[in-house]
Amino acid sequence: MFLRNGTAPPGKRFPSNRSTVFSIREYRFQHPNGKTTWVLGQASAQKGASGEVIGYVGTITDISEMKRLELELQRYREQLEVLVNERTGELKKINIQFQRQIKERRKIGVKLRESEVFYQQLFDLNPDATALYRARDGKILTVNNAMLQLAKAEKLEELIGKQALRFVHPDYRTLVTTRIQKMLKEGKKAPLIEEKFIDLHGNVIVAEVTAIPLTLEGESVVLIVIRDITVRKRTEESLREANENYINLVNSVDGIVWEADVGTGKFKFISKQAEKILGYPLEMWLNEPDFWKKHIHPDDQGWVVNYLETAEEALRQSEERFRDISYSMADWIWEVDTNGRYTFCSGKVKEILGYRPHELIGKTPFVLGKFSEKFWHKRSLFATWKIGIFIKMVRWYVCFRMENLSSMSKAS
DSSP states (O other): OTTTSSSOOTTOEEEOTTSOEEEEEEEEEEOTTSOEEEEEEEEEEEEOTTSOEEEEEEEEEEOHHHHHHHHHHHHHHHHHHHHHHHOGGGHHHHHHHHHHHHHHHHHHHHHHHHHHHHHHHHHHHOSSEEEEEETTTOBEEEEOHHHHHHTTOSSGGGTTTSBGGGGBOGGGHHHHHHHHHHHHHHTOOEEEEEEEEEOTTOOEEEEEEEEEEEEETTEEEEEEEEEEOHHHHHHHHHHHHHHHHHHHHHHHSSSOOEEEOTTTOOEEEEOTHHHHHHOOOHHHHHHSTTHHHHTSOHHHHHHHHHHHHHHHHHHHHHHHHHHHHHHHSSSOOEEEOTTSOEEEEOTTHHHHHSOOHHHHTTOOGGGGOOOOHHHHHHHHHHHHHHHHHHHHHHHHHHHHHHHHHHHHHHHO
8 A cells, every 4th residue: 555655565465456466575686796686676567458467567676775784783683682791881882883773764764755755646646536435434535636537626625534425326325335345344356347426516427446445554444446437438328329320220221231241251230121022030141151142043043153253253363463563563552450550561661661561460650660750641641542542443443343244144
């Protein structure tokens, strides 16, 4: 718990407010010249939104001086009894040594206070709303800046000392009370769930919430972390409504609207008009493999399937021609997906930047190093323009081939 002393006892592990594991260990580190240094290692595993570990963050602090002082202190304690019995005159010297140690420990205390300030700043700068409240009476002890914003509070005094349950939506208070009691009894972190809260002005906030039990100065406290997902939920609702409107619109079309997988040919969507026009329930269209091919009239099945296969082959050949042309050009032609990752790179990239095409597939332009914004802007516009030309060429070729095939089938 970093709110008080900024660290945890050596060898202890505490869950953090981001569902990570925080570990502190003292160990010795050996220099190339054989010298040994005592260090304090601190590390935490950082997790992503789905819970997988995406990296580690840590620090290593030199505590050789502190370890030396601890060893000296232990040695002096062992010698103290002998020195008292043998030479009372040495007590003054020993006292001086202790005074020196006290000064050193004061220095360490200053460093600990600085560390406390550091971790308090991390607490305050956490983008998720975070609060600490007493378990026995539910009163808030401290909050970070994000919590002030979430609760629409201007000052800490508006939240400190208030009941934490006061900000929970009435529909969720029983759930939250039961959940916190179970967490305190088991001493385990409460899993992430979705709840509703109310700010100081009565506005409803939809949020994802987790909590962990801690002990502060011998008293049981609860650390709660809240992530506002109100905007996300509104967006999801808008998308759901848009999807429903889209499906309703598609089903109102006087014809069959469908979508199929390009690899397997299996239908992924079919409008309701399919059952009305052709008589088969939607479940058969969506679940049976090769449903469309199996139900083509026997007299037409041969030429229709052949027509489809010929069109697919024409598209494949056009794609091969596109790649051949792009590889023969003096410019580097590339294509990226919506995440900015390369899906295609022509061979010219090897001459221009020294990378092989397969080395860039799946990566972003940032792997290429630091280039000026002007350079990237011109290259992007030029490459996009080239790709647009080739796409038009491919489309023209496919349409041309489809018209020829159609003419051939009619003639036959």
